[in-house]
Amino acid sequence: MSTELKQHYTAQYSAIKASLPGMGLSWLNTAREKALANFSESGFPSPREEEWRYTNIAPIERRRFSSVSSPFEAVDRSRLKQFSIDGAASLVFVNGRSNRELSVLPEPARGIIACSMAEALELHADRVREYFAGVLNKESNGFLAFNTALFTDGAFVYVPQDMKVASPVHLIFVSTGADGLSTTRNLVIAGPGSQAEIIESYIGSEESGYLSAAVSELVLAEQADIRWSKLQCESNRGFHFGGLYADVGRYGRLNHANFSFGGLLARNEVHVDLSEASECSLDGLFLCTGRQHVDHHTRICHREAHGFSRESYKGILDQRARGVFQGRIIVARDAQKTDAEMSNRNLLLSSDAEIDSKPQLEIYADDVKCAHGVTVGQLDEQSVFYLRSRGVDRESARNMLTFAFANEMVEKVKRPGLRSVIQAELLAALPQTGVRKEWL
Amino acid sequence: MLAIESLHVRVEDKEILKGISLNVGAGEVHAIMGPNGSGKSTLAHVLAGRDGYTVTSGMATYNHANLLAMPPEERAREGVFLAFQYPVEIPGVSNIYLLKTAVNAIRKHRALEELDAMDFIGLVKSKMKLVDMDEQFLYRAVNEGFSGGEKKRNEILQMAVLEPRLAILDETDSGLDIDALRVVSDGVNALRSKDRSFILVTHYQRLLDYIKPDFVHVLAGGRIVKSGDASLALELEDRGYGWLEQHAGAAS
Numbered sequence A: 001m002s003t004e005l006k007q008h009y010t011a012q013y014s015a016i017k018a019s020l021p022g023m024g025l026s027w028l029n030t031a032r033e034k035a036l037a038n039f040s041e042s043g044f045p046s047p048r049e050e051e052w053r054y055t056n057i058a059p060i061e062r063r064r065f066s067s068v069s070s071p072f073e074a075v076d077r078s079r080l081k082q083f084s085i086d087g088a089a090s091l092v093f094v095n096g097r098s099n100r101e102l103s104v105l106p107e108p109a110r111g112i113i114a115c116s117m118a119e120a121l122e123l124h125a126d127r128v129r130e131y132f133a134g135v136l137n138k139e140s141n142g143f144l145a146f147n148t149a150l151f152t153d154g155a156f157v158y159v160p161q162d163m164k165v166a167s168p169v170h171l172i173f174v175s176t177g178a179d180g181l182s183t184t185r186n187l188v189i190a191g192p193g194s195q196a197e198i199i200e201s202y203i204g205s206e207e208s209g210y211l212s213a214a215v216s217e218l219v220l221a222e223q224a225d226i227r228w229s230k231l232q233c234e235s236n237r238g239f240h241f242g243g244l245y246a247d248v249g250r251y252g253r254l255n256h257a258n259f260s261f262g263g264l265l266a267r268n269e270v271h272v273d274l275s276e277a278s279e280c281s282l283d284g285l286f287l288c289t290g291r292q293h294v295d296h297h298t299r300i301c302h303r304e305a306h307g308f309s310r311e312s313y314k315g316i317l318d319q320r321a322r323g324v325f326q327g328r329i330i331v332a333r334d335a336q337k338t339d340a341e342m343s344n345r346n347l348l349l350s351s352d353a354e355i356d357s358k359p360q361l362e363i364y365a366d367d368v369k370c371a372h373g374v375t376v377g378q379l380d381e382q383s384v385f386y387l388r389s390r391g392v393d394r395e396s397a398r399n400m401l402t403f404a405f406a407n408e409m410v411e412k413v414k415r416p417g418l419r420s421v422i423q424a425e426l427l428a429a430l431p432q433t434g435v436r437k438e439w440l
Numbered sequence B: 001m002l003a004i005e006s007l008h009v010r011v012e013d014k015e016i017l018k019g020i021s022l023n024v025g026a027g028e029v030h031a032i033m034g035p036n037g038s039g040k041s042t043l044a045h046v047l048a049g050r051d052g053y054t055v056t057s058g059m060a061t062y063n064h065a066n067l068l069a070m071p072p073e074e075r076a077r078e079g080v081f082l083a084f085q086y087p088v089e090i091p092g093v094s095n096i097y098l099l100k101t102a103v104n105a106i107r108k109h110r111a112l113e114e115l116d117a118m119d120f121i122g123l124v125k126s127k128m129k130l131v132d133m134d135e136q137f138l139y140r141a142v143n144e145g146f147s148g149g150e151k152k153r154n155e156i157l158q159m160a161v162l163e164p165r166l167a168i169l170d171e172t173d174s175g176l177d178i179d180a181l182r183v184v185s186d187g188v189n190a191l192r193s194k195d196r197s198f199i200l201v202t203h204y205q206r207l208l209d210y211i212k213p214d215f216v217h218v219l220a221g222g223r224i225v226k227s228g229d230a231s232l233a234l235e236l237e238d239r240g241y242g243w244l245e246q247h248a249g250a251a252s
């Protein structure tokens, strides 16, 4: 990576430093400067790194993204409205900074905190400090250093012990600026036995491209239960790096679902560390067409015994799109009686589309059940003929079957309001001839 | 309604149909019987327009139009219906969604307005009674996890809803117990009319106890080796196909 590029982001840091949240906190300043030094050293990840073999981020390196102001008027309200979910509190961030006017704050409830990171660093600095970068410490990746140094805001959610939060917290990240930078950092802490639902949505209105670099840390204490959904619906010129790093305590449970429909180049990472008798499910659906490149990188680490994990990702690739799925499952030596399954099924709609799917099992314990499967296929011609023999034209038949393949993942979403948002985005992203929402 | 003339069909390099001629008039019921592998499904598929078959010579005319030149969906919209020997499972597409799409595609072709939701559900429910199917099947994925008998009933339900002019039933009776066979036959009999024709492909005479055909044809080795009235089916029941296959062998 060029020196000039590193200098650009170092200069960015100097330029926005005074306005960064928590700037008065020395522990955070130290963390940011250390991260900046790391980034200046290593830069963005290179395709020479094993984890980045299939995704070349040169298009991101060719651009010079800068933090931009977040004018509230620039936000496309009708687009934002499409992401409104009944009963959810929403925290809206515009170009990486929270926007009060657009947000619908949660009902105040005893002990729960759900606010912007900037506010949390003022009012709950000790809480943030206790957990900040705790899960990330084990990771190293240029984007993480970049994010730690430059994050301008994000969300902080704290759910106290045994608290069950009925309404979800929806974090909506909007990017509007040309060549803009949205760098956000979220931290979610679920106390012992607590329960909550988090939704992250990424949207963008700028046709000339921007970079959204978002990192979330999630800590689940014993028996905590978190349902987390992510909707990556960036504009079709947008660049996206998003990573969730989760640590699940004993008997805890994380249900994660990843829907990735937008972006020109998108990388979604999910890292989960499981403790004794804890479980996680990772679901994913990605659609890409044109020249989109979408990469999913997941890592589940069973550190202790009796863990349970299920992972199921589906991809649909059309035109000249390229998809990547790298799923790693690690079963540590002490993680006996682990039960893990992973599957990745892909539908290629064009002969120019491509998928690289790489499941990796690393098993160091001897008494475990682990399975994985990958399929890459086309639409089933027998099914196409069956539909045509009922009067459905070929194109509609193909679209119906493609929708059906994808919709299986959407049907798994429990909350009706969220399911309908995802279904609408899915319908908008797929060719629509022959598929009618009002009939579903 | 349908006139097939000297139809020759290949699959890959193998000639399967070796000159089939058959005339089906409006309102007639034709049974096509014959041993396994004789080409019955091939004939049904070629009439419905499935890919993978090459018509090397001969023709099929449907209501004075060249049937073989139409894409499958157009045949369906013009009133041709195939009940599959092996109905396909389609996860993610509900039965009701398929029915709605099909009904409206056919109505559009006939320059009719789309059925509104109330009329549509009324139509489907009345037809479900005919085949004794529970309403919950409407909301399940097409044929997914259905038993053999349920799949066949579902084919008859689709036929009843789509009201074809020419219905081709490919071994709809196979694998059905007596009760299911009666339900399927009642469904077919209820749809018989002076302008609707049927081709019943069957392996067994049993179905013809319930649905009385006007004509019976025996297909063996890719040819129709014998045609007759309903009594031919009874003769086949007694004597099997052997004598006819020898007959066909001697003739070629």
Ligand SMILES: Nc1ncnc2c1ncn2[C@@H]1O[C@H](COP(=O)(O)OP(=O)(O)O)[C@@H](O)[C@H]1O
Residues within 6 Å of the ligand: B011, B012, B014, B016, B034, B035, B036, B037, B038, B039, B040, B041, B042, B043, B052
């Ligand atoms: N797709 C195919 N490829 C090769 N041979 C086929 C194919 N379909 C059918 N056949 C052959 O054509 C012959 C007739 O098959 P089919 O029409 O299914 O017979 P039937 O329905 O009378 O049992 C059989 O010998 C079968 O093996």
Ligand SMILES: [Mg+2]
Residues within 6 Å of the ligand: B040, B041, B042, B085, B170, B171
């Ligand atoms: Mg057959």
